[in-house]
Structure formats: C-alpha cells, structure tokens
Amino acid sequence: MRVLFSEIHEVWLATQFTGFMTKRESRQELYEFSNILFKHLTWLENDFIKNGIDYSYDIKQVPIRVTELSHMLNNIIVRLETIESMLNRCNDEHIVFRMQSDIEYIKSALQKMPDESVEECFSAKKLYPNVPLTDKARDALTIFLFEESYKEYELIMVYNYSKANSDDAFLNRIFQILVDESFFHLRSFGEMMAEMGILGVPRSLMEEIYKFDDLKEFLKNGILEEIGAKEECKKLADAVSQSSEHFASFFTFINNQENYHIALMEEALAYINNKK
Amino acid sequence: MTADEILIEHMMNPQNYGKLENPDAVGMGKNPQNGEKVAIYLEVEKQDDPLITDIAFQAIGCTTTIVSGSIITSEAKDIHFSRAEELVSTTLGMLEGQSPEDAACTEMVALALKAALDTYEKRREDAEFPMISYHITTDCTPKDEVEDKEK
Numbered sequence: 001m002r003v004l005f006s007e008i009h010e011v012w013l014a015t016q017f018t019g020f021m022t023k024r025e026s027r028q029e030l031y032e033f034s035n036i037l038f039k040h041l042t043w044l045e046n047d048f049i050k051n052g053i054d055y056s057y058d059i060k061q062v063p064i065r066v067t068e069l070s071h072m073l074n075n076i077i078v079r080l081e082t083i084e085s086m087l088n089r090c091n092d093e094h095i096v097f098r099m100q101s102d103i104e105y106i107k108s109a110l111q112k113m114p115d116e117s118v119e120e121c122f123s124a125k126k127l128y129p130n131v132p133l134t135d136k137a138r139d140a141l142t143i144f145l146f147e148e149s150y151k152e153y154e155l156i157m158v159y160n161y162s163k164a165n166s167d168d169a170f171l172n173r174i175f176q177i178l179v180d181e182s183f184f185h186l187r188s189f190g191e192m193m194a195e196m197g198i199l200g201v202p203r204s205l206m207e208e209i210y211k212f213d214d215l216k217e218f219l220k221n222g223i224l225e226e227i228g229a230k231e232e233c234k235k236l237a238d239a240v241s242q243s244s245e246h247f248a249s250f251f252t253f254i255n256n257q258e259n260y261h262i263a264l265m266e267e268a269l270a271y272i273n274n275k276k
Numbered sequence: 277m278t279a280d281e282i283l284i285e286h287m288m289n290p291q292n293y294g295k296l297e298n299p300d301a302v303g304m305g306k307n308p309q310n311g312e313k314v315a316i317y318l319e320v321e322k323q324d325d326p327l328i329t330d331i332a333f334q335a336i337g338c339t340t341t342i343v344s345g346s347i348i349t350s351e352a353k354d355i356h357f358s359r360a361e362e363l364v365s366t367t368l369g370m371l372e373g374q375s376p377e378d379a380a381c382t383e384m385v386a387l388a389l390k391a392a393l394d395t396y397e398k399r400r401e402d403a404e405f406p407m408i409s410y411h412i413t414t415d416c417t418p419k420d421e422v423e424d425k426e427k
Contacts, residue, residue, distance in 0.1 A: 061293060124284040146287050146339045200288035203342065206315070206334050 004086040005044050006059050011079040012037040013062045017201050018072040020190040021118040026069070029113070031187070033106050040102070043095050045164050057157050057210060062201040065122045070115040077107050123197035131244045140239045141247075144232060145193050146200075151229070152186035153202040154209060155179075158218075161210040174268045181261060185254065219269045223262055230258045283343055290342050292349040296332045301399060303391025304409035305384040309416055312337040312381075314345060314388040320396055325356040333388065340381040348385050357393055364390045371414060380416030387412060 012034055019030030048055045066072050080103050087096045126138050133141065156179055163175035193199045212218050233255035241248035277285070299317035306313045314337065319330035331353050333345040348367060352360050367386040371379040387410040398405040 058295065061289075063289075065289065122288070124281055124288070126284070142284070142287075143339055150339075198284060198288055203290060203293045204334070206336055209336060 001044070001048070001053070001089045002055060004083065004089050005041070005048070005055060007079065007083050007086065008037060008041050008044060009057065009059045010062050011076060011083065012041055013059070013201050014064065014072065014076050014079060016186075017062070017064050017190065017199065018069070018076065020187075020194040020199055021064075021072065021121045022069055022116060024114065024116060026113045029109065033109070036102050036106065040099050042160065042164065043099070044090065045160075047090065047092055047095060049164060056207050057161070057205050058207070059204045061203070064199065064201055067117065067119045068115055069113070069118050072118075073110045073113055073115075077110055080107055118194075120197055121194040121199045125197040128192070128196055128244075128247075131247060133240060133243045133247075137240045137243050140236055141192075142196065142198060144236050145189050145196070145198065147232075148229070149186060149189045149193060150202040152182045152189065154205055155182040156186065157205055158210045162215070170271055171268055174264050177264060178261060181257070185257075188250075188254075216269060216272055219265045219272075223265050223269075226258045226262045226265070230255050233258065286343045286346040287339055290346040292332045292346065292353070293334065293342070294332050295334060296330060299332075301392050301396035302407050303388050303393065303395050304407060305386070305388030305391060306409055306411050307337075307380055307384055307416060308411050309380075312341065312384065314341060314384050316345075316349065316385075316388040316392040318392045318396060323356070325358050326396065327356050328352055328354065328360060333385070335385075337381060337384065338377075340378050341384060344382045344385040345388075348382075348389060352389060357396075360389065360393055364393070376414060377416050380412055380414040383412040383414050 015030055015037055016034035019027050019034060022030065045055065064072060066075075084100065084103055087100060090096050090099075126142050127133075128141075159175040159178040159182070163172050163179070166172055166175070190199070233251045237248045237251035237255065240251065296317040296319055298319070300320040301318045303316050303318075304313055305316075312335070314333055314335045317332045317334075318328055321327040321329050331349045333349050335341045335345055348363070351363055355363070364386050367382060371383055374382065391408040391410050395405065395408045398408070
C-alpha cells in the first residue's frame with residue numbers, strides 16, 4: 001500500500017510537470033488530470049490515517065527530461081498501468097472503483113493527445129521569449145525559480161499533511177486555501193521554468209518537514225519565511241524591472257499575494273492561541 | 277559543458293538525492309544559525325580501507341546546498357574512505373574563496389560526509405553507536421547584511 005501511495009505521488013508530479021512542457025490545449029487537460037491524481041493521493045492518505053497506518057511522502061526522483069511530449073505521455077500511461085496492477089492492495093472497494101474509473105479515462109485521453117517537441121524545456125538556455133534580461137536578472141530569476149518551485153511543492157505537501165491529520169474545520173479551511181494558493185504559484189513558476197529551459201521536478205521532502213510536533217512554532221516560522229519570500233520577490237522585481245515591465249509587475253503581484261498567506265497563518269495562530 | 281551549464285544541470289537533476297533503503301551509516305551536517313541540515317547515507321563494502329558502493333543525500337536547505345550535495349556525492353561514489361577523507365579536506369580547504377552563503381552550504385555537505393564516514397568507523401567498534409552530527413562554523417550571513425548591521 002505504501003508503494004502504491006508513492007507511485008501515485010510520482011505520477012501526480014509527472015503529470016503536473018508534463019503540463020508545464022506543452023504550450024497547447026493539452027496543458028489544461030494535464031492540469032486537470034494532475035488534480036485528479038492528487039485527489040487519489042489524498043484518498044489513500046485518509047485511508048492510511050483511518051486505519052492507523054504510518055506513511056510518508058518519500059518518493060523516488062521523477063525523471064522528465066524528454067525530447068517529445070509523447071515520451072512523457074507514454075511514461076505516465078505506464079505508471080498508471082503499474083498503479084492499476086497494485087490497486088488490489090487497497091481494501092476500500094469504493095476508492096479502488098473510483099481510481100480505476102479515473103485512470104481508465106485518463107489513459108485513453110493521454111493516448112489521444114497530440115505530440116510536440118519539448119526539447120526546449122530542458123535546454124538550460126535561461127532565456128525568456130521576448131523578454132530581454134540582463135545576466136544579473138537572468139541568474140536571479142533562475143535561482144528564484146528553483147528555490148520557489150521546491151518551496152511551493154513543500155508547502156502543498158506540508159499543508160496537505162496538516163489538513164489530513166487534523167479534524168479541526170477552522171484550521172482545515174485555512175490549510176486548504178494555502179494548498180490551493182501554492183498550487184497556483186507552483187504552476188506559475190513551473191511554466192516559467194519550462195519557458196527558460198530549466199524545468200525539473202522538485203526533490204523529495206525530508207519527513208521532519210511535514211511531520212512536526214508544534215503547529216504554533218511551524219506557523220511562526222512559516223510567517224517569517226513568507227516575509228523572507230516577500231523580500232526575495234521585491235528584490236527580484238527590482239532586478240528585472242529594467243528589463244521587463246511584465247516580470248516586474250508579476251513579482252510585485254506574487255509579493256502582494258504573500259500578504260494573504262501571512263494573514264491566513266496569523267489567523268490560524270490566533271485561533272490556536274485562543275483555543276488554549 | 278560550461279561551468280554554468282553544469283550547475284544548472286545539478287539544479288535540474290540533482291544526483292543521488294534521496295535515502296538509501298539499508299544504509300551502513302548515516303551522517304548529518306547542520307547549520308545551527310538557520311536550522312538547515314544535510315543527511316548523507318552510505319552503503320559500504322567492508323575492507324581495510326572501506327569502499328563507498330552507494331551514496332545518497334537529503335537536505336533541508338537552499339539550491340546551493342543541493343548543488344553541493346549533488347557534486348560531492350557524485351565525487352564520493354565508488355571511492356575508498358581514505359580518498360573520501362581527502363575529498364572532505366579539499367572541499368573544506370576551498371571555502372575561503374566562496375561567498376558566506378555558498379561556503380556555509382558547501383561546508384554543511386562536506387561535514388555530513390565526514391559525519392557519515394566517522395559514524396561508519398565508530399560502528400565497526402560499536403554497532404549501536406549513534407549517528408554523528410557536525411555543526412558548520414561558517415557564518416552564512418551575506419556580507420551586505422553584515423555591513424548593514426554594522427552601520
């Protein structure tokens with residue numbers, strides 16, 4: 001069952017990152033499929049929790065460097081077939097039925113997706129189409145995208161874990177918003193990484209990142225990290241503002257979004273403090 | 277490949293990232309300033325001068341730590357302990373020319389490798405010996421922040 005869980009985790013990431021590679025309509029469809037696969041992950045996770053089974057988000061690295069989109073689509077299909085062959089390890093027949101049905105549909109849709117060259121997503125050229133960047137701005141943007149794409153993946157998993165292991169409706173509402181926000185950011189950054197030829201799947205998480213004992217401490221540190229991220233966005237907006245008005249306004253927008261995340265974490269912190 | 281391309285390659289596709297199923301030793305490098313850490317896992321073939329047959333690392337840290345981990349663990353694969361000790365010394369000897377942030381990240385990885393080697397050696401005498409952790413000594417505060425504080 002744990003192997004099944006990590007297989008689903010890996011195919012979710014493979015599907016999400018394949019979505020970043022294509023510039024066609026398939027992107028939206030791949031995003032939808034990745035949402036479905038993420039949902040499968042949460043179903044199994046809830047099943048683990050219900051049955052008191054210890055689990056982790058450990059995964060193997062997900063290789064995505066291909067020249068044609070079809071290579072990844074075929075890889076996802078193979079991964080889904082592996083998952084299908086393991087579904088009997090899950091005892092909940094309703095989950096198995098729903099997953100089986102979703103997977104069958106996803107596989108048939110993937111087989112019909114048009115092919116395209118995606119070599120440029122991995123060219124390491126660090127150039128953004130139609131946006132002239134200075135060397136300094138390009139390097140700053142590259143590091144930022146690697147740091148933040150990992151961070152957003154980390155936040156998705158941390159808040160998802162917290163939500164799965166809490167039955168507090170107030171906190172779970174906040175955790176869910178933070179998961180959704182991080183998905184939006186991950187997608188924004190992933191699309192930019194593909195454009196710049198530096199696409200890579202984030203590394204797996206160390207267990208202690210999401211299995212923490214003190215939620216209050218985690219939220220306090222999270223607020224400090226968000227303040228740090230705001231600073232990084234501001235620096236980046238300044239660094240790219242000379243080269244690109246579009247990027248400068250994008251990073252100002254992301255910077256302002258961090259205010260919302262901070263407000264949510266402060267709300268959660270105040271709620272925990274009042275509860276005691 | 278240019279140096280820049282090699283670095284990007286390690287960022288996009290870090291080598292040896294993850295855990296080993298049944299490691300013979302694990303070591304940890306920590307930055308007490310910010311809580312960042314690196315764990316290195318070793319699989320070792322018993323010899324007078326033991327051989328590292330497999331190696332993996334995990335980190336709570338920044339991209340520079342991941343790049344350092346990817347490079348150092350690639351260098352440390354399939355070498356004997358005596359050579360790995362030299363690798364640690366050489367890496368630690370090269371910190372001076374780096375920015376404080378980069379030096380701190382590199383030191384953390386080198387010390388994690390040293391900790392794993394030392395843990396293995398200790399466990400040859402005492403199988404229950406706990407995992408060794410070393411703390412870095414480099415101050416990772418960027419120079420401009422130090423100057424701002426001093427003003």
